Amino acid sequence: MSSLTIGKLKLDGNLVLAPMSGVTNLPSRLLCRKYGASLVYSEMTSSEAVVRQSLKSIERGFTCKDERPMGIQLMGSVPENLAESAIFLQEKFRPELIDINFGCPAQGVIKNGCGSELLKKPGLIGEIIRMLSDSLDIPLTAKIRISDNFDETLKIAEIIEKSGADAITIHGRTQKQGYSGKSDLDFIKGIKSKLTIPVIANGDIFDEKTSQNVLEYTRCDGLMIGRAAIGNPFIFKKISYFLKTGEILPSRNTEERLGDFFDYVKLCRNYDMLTFNDLKRNAQWFTKGMENVKQVRMKINKTHDIDSIMAIMNGLV
Ligand SMILES: Cc1cc2nc3c(=O)[nH]c(=O)nc-3n(C[C@H](O)[C@H](O)[C@H](O)COP(=O)(O)O)c2cc1C
Structure with a gap:
């Protein structure tokens, strides 16, 4: 490269x-x-x-x-x-x-x-x-x-x-x-x-x-x-x-993708940038393409606070 x-x-x-x-x-x-x-x-x-x-x-x-x-x-x-x-x-x-x-x-x-x-x-x-x-x-x-x-x-x-x-x-x-x-x-x-x-x-x-x-x-x-x-x-x-x-790495599995999401949350907390709207968008993005994701996304859509999003995402681990 x-x-x-x-x-x-x-x-x-x-x-x-x-x-x-x-x-x-x-x-x-x-x-x-x-x-x-x-x-x-x-x-x-x-x-x-x-x-x-x-x-x-x-x-x-x-x-x-x-x-x-x-x-x-x-x-x-x-x-x-x-x-x-x-x-x-x-x-x-x-x-x-x-x-x-x-x-x-x-x-x-x-x-x-x-x-x-x-x-x-x-x-x-x-x-x-x-x-x-x-x-x-x-x-x-x-x-x-x-x-x-x-x-x-x-x-x-x-x-x-x-x-x-x-x-x-x-x-x-x-x-x-x-x-x-x-x-x-x-x-x-x-x-x-x-x-x-x-x-x-x-x-x-x-x-x-x-x-x-x-x-x-x-x-x-x-x-x-x-x-x-x-x-x-x-x-x-x-x-x-x-x-x-020239080799293709395996795609991230669910656990790894959630790991990235939780790292994102940690960084947001570190820099005092955690907001509900941003977290909701990112929860949707980080779960895109995961198995049975439709229900998860519907649940995320209905949330009104950060704790509810975190409860859903923690439940996926
Ligand atoms: C949600 C979103 C926000 C964007 N905001 C900007 C921006 O602030 N400045 C900019 O130059 N381009 C912006 N773009 C365009 C991207 O930088 C990029 O040029 C475009 O998405 C094409 O690249 P891609 O096919 O890899 O997505 C934005 C694109 C998206 C999807």
Whole structure:
């Protein structure tokens, strides 16, 4: 397995945890790092909210020694505010890098001209990347979606490279697609062949086989994994083991998956991040695919407090 170098940051592999709003909090990132993610990203944080000193947004950048290297992802469209918030977070949490979100298709984000809406303004993307790369001491990455047109997408990637980004992640879907259809590997492969900065492929990497296919087909420098890691941090161990040895590790059995869930709870308690809503979502995610899971999930659905969820999960052991 090759290792990925982003600016001055040398990683110990090339598997990256995707930034996922409502998912990649510190405890879940720590579990993914434990199982071999080489780099993890925070949930996206609004630069406007950071500039307003919103504590909830600032705290998304909270990190600890065990999780490094980590990147904080920022979302916004005003270059000066993105730069101000990036400098603030760089000083406060000392992340290994900052990422800018040019890919989010959510209505609430694009109506403010942020996320994937910025793909319609390549000039502004260039201005944002230039201002941030000039302002930061740490590497800068950008995460994009593709547009319908290859040349247009390539132009955006080239602007990002020329303006000073140290790496780019490409999710091979358009804004309009959301999560439907397939991630377009031809776009990713074509862009990779034209850039000199590292390119990280993203979209539909779910297991050993898809990882190998995407790496071999696109010749990208790294892989970013999102949905497959939700409630399943062990995916990083499975994939990295396969890429190193060509062998497939057995999937986690129920006991092991519950062990991961209880570790998640412990980490949430350690960092004072345990909330009912988050625990309920994670209980559903960590039990996905288990035997007789339908009834368990129905029971979890009906809970109203943390103790009830823990009683159900303890009952599965
Ligand atoms: C629940 C959820 C939240 C997401 N939040 C973010 C986010 O905050 N920032 C971002 O750049 N992408 C976000 N994404 C997109 C993922 O980072 C990734 O690009 C996408 O899921 C495709 O990768 P996958 O097929 O491995 O899941 C999110 C995706 C999901 C499913």
